[in-house]
Amino acid sequence: LGERAKFELEALEAHNKYRQLHNAPLLTYSKELSNDCKVWADVLAPGGVIEQSPTNNGENIWAKMDITEENQLSEHFTQLVWQETKEMGIAYSVSNKGAFVVAQYSPHGNVTKPNSFEANVLPKLPGSRHCPKKKDPKLKKAERSPCN
Secondary structure (H helix, E strand, C coil): CCHHHHHHHHHHHHHHHHHHHCCCCCCEECHHHHHHHHHHHHHHHHHCCCCCCCCCCEEEEEEECCCCCCCCECCCHHHHHCCCCCEEEEEEEEECCEEEEEEEEECCCCCCCCCHHHHHCCCCCCCCCCCCCCCCCCCCHHHCCCCC
8 A cells, every 4th residue: 555545544444443432333435535635735734724625524634733743733523423424535735834634524524403413423432432642552452442
């Protein structure tokens, strides 16, 4: 696999691990969405500003403005676990202003209709936990979070 394909596959797997924690159906990969994400990431990177694209899909944007520091920004966790969302695409772009990752989801989530949040963002399954910020290399594979 090439670098971009490997990134897309790893991102899909990570998304689906979080979705499993919230009892959401697994997402499928969309090349069309990934291509749209790449176009938008390439727009954002030179300017160094997070801005939502004009897409009708759901969207998450992650940015690290200074790739030598720990600070980073992201938005919209609920879109990631939205029950009605079926597919995703993702891409990144890097410039001297930072690294930008754009993910898009179809159908879009975070819908504001009455009861849509409760129906689409389920609580974590009992006994599950979200990933730690950093992997603990001292832990044996069986002891690690489901996200490692």
